[in-house]
Amino acid sequence: MTARSAVWHPFTQHGLDPPATAIVSGEGACLETADGKRIVDAISSWWVITHGHRHPAIVAAVRQQLDKLDQVIFAGFTHEPAERLAKKLIARAPAGLAHVFYSDSGSTSVEVALKMALGFWRNIGEPRTGVAALEHGYHGDxxxxxxxxxxxxxxxAYAPLLFDVVRIPFPYAGLEQATFDALDAAGRTGNLAAFIAEPLIAGAGGMLIYSAAALAGMKRICERHGALFIADEVMTGWGRTGTFFACEQAGIAPDILCTAKGLTGGSLPLAATLASARIFEAHVSTDRARTLFHSSSFTANPVCCAAALANLEVWDSEPVLERIEKLAEMQEAALHALSDPRFENPRRLGSITAVDLKVADQGYLATVGLRLRAHALSKGVLLRPLGNTIYVLPPYCITENELERVYDAIRSAPGAVA
Known part of the structure; x- marks a missing residue:
């Protein structure tokens, strides 16, 4: 019997999942296993890789920064990569976002956003405490x-630790008014501090897509009641939905925006929470009790900031949006070529596609998800279905042949996992 690894893996049931696949290298849209097998990374290694694994410019920037400064406490100190990155993020972000708070993951960027929102209301002497969230949202752990x-x-399992949140119905096509009515009702209580949503698509909720008009409508309702609008762009940012940030498609500027995953091109862990000037100013005082009390030991790590700056340079110097448009076209064609009647609800937003497999057992814990994952891996493709929902969210550099390999694995899936 093979000895069990000492590693405890995320979102892994070690009593059921097979042993983890050892990866030794990555390049472009592919990973290589210890035994030399190439795997097409069709989910960007949990939605983080944008331009491809080991993009030369990002790798070079990391090496260069390591020769200068590896780490410094960010309380009371600063450094050039963090300062420069903040300016560039603000220049890219929707209008009105003026300050950047660094953290280290999508979860912490949203945690910071919630603390900013509650701190804002407390500090201005109107302690609103209510939080509303869009149904099917996933914002971290x-x-x-x-x-x-x-x-x-x-x-x-952790329900005793959690606070209550007002659930706003998902704005399915034709049902947007129910969403607006519920959010308006939450706002009319006078206690709504903030509303949080993943713009245009609920990722882990099943890659559920809604319209830019619905997003804009929710923002207007928040404005009407003075509630802060938090855009969780952790997954949707950096071009995934077809624009740099998804909020652009609705023409809205959130009060707080969370970004992570693609911030460094997927190379290193870094996150940022962008806030408007009024939220920042509400925390500025001679009273230390009005401080935003949040940190991690590695806040604004210089090496991670250097990777993010290199990523932005790639955006400035390479035709990234054109690649995304081409990928979207390839994805659309491949998705609608899935003719098996056991596939339903094909959908696409930007470079993301998803389709549901008709099975009796549905939802995130559907056992078919494990079989789909194993089947794809046997075909040399990394997929991680959300239960019976198969999605493709690849790096922008994926080639037509590599994408065809992904959809070949999907096409053969119904027969293989039945």
């Missing part, structure tokens, strides 16, 4: 983000 996210298998 810390206590605040689990509270804001949909309740279910992800967080059932």
């Amino acid at each position: 810390t206590i605040g983000t689990m509270s804001a996210g949909s309740r279910g298998v992800f967080n059932d």
